Amino acid sequence: MSVPNEPDPSLAMHSWNLTPQQASEVQKQLAAQTVRTGEPEGVQRVAGVDVSFNPRDPKALVHAVVVVLSYPGLEVIDRQAVSAAVDFPYIPGLLSFREAPPILAAIGQLSQKPDLVIVDGHGYAHPRHLGIASHLGLFLDVPTIGCAKSILVGRLAAEVAEAAGSVAELLWRGEVVGRAVRTRSRVQPVYVSPGHRLGLDSAVEWVLRCGRGYRLPEPTRQAHKYSNLVRQARQPTSLNGLSGAK
DNA sequence: GCGACAG
DNA sequence: ATCTTGTCGC
DSSP, X not given: OOOTTSOOGGGOOXXXXXXXXXXXXXXXXXXXXXXXXXXXXXXXXXXXXEEEEOTTOTTOEEEEEEEEEETTTOOEEXXXXXXXXXXXXXXXXXXXXXXXXXXXXXXXXXSSOOSEEEESSOXXXXXTSOOHHHHHHHHHTSOXXXXXXXXXXXXXXSOOOSSXXXXXXXXXXXXXXXXXXXXXXXXXXXXXXXXXXXXXXXXXXXXXXTXXXXXXXXXXXXXXXXXXXXXXXXXXXXXXXXXXXX
């Protein structure tokens, strides 16, 4: 049973201010708390999250956004953005220590929590089984799906057929960690893996259900568009402000 | 030691 | 991720 005044280990969050080595250890610890079975219930709001930034920005600002769509209508019903300076560098396998904080801040600004979140990145298909989708799922305690545009670890067991809806297993160290999904014919597949609180089959089903004929599922596509809009608005180029305005 | 390597 | 114009194919 839980002891009064003692923090519950299962709910213990952690600091984001860590060294890469410490971050890697935290991932191993959190991976064990991940739930990769089941499926989201009564989904009415599906969110997409994404982050954009300018590599040359001296302030190292990143623009994190969350866009909430209705389901099954897939219409945008809410969106929030947070721009913040980040110190943690991009290191393959440690993406969440750079992007999760601002994303969590943006989601915290929503008036209502989404029932499902599709993340631009991997979930279980990660060297320590804790991609950014899994990490966000644990912190939010909401079902999350990792939907990446390229592979981090593993190889496909077979080629993905050309037809939309075709899939192929993503194997790593003798285990199926995700699935390549052709969301549209003649385009590169996306790589789907469970983040938290749902299984691989369900994750793939939801990615397809949220598709609108484009490579990326609608929540992710809308988040990508919005993050770019925010970046361009809050980070004007050096060659303007003198011509068109006023 | 060498190659791979989400965004 | 971002830098960039036109261009090939459905």
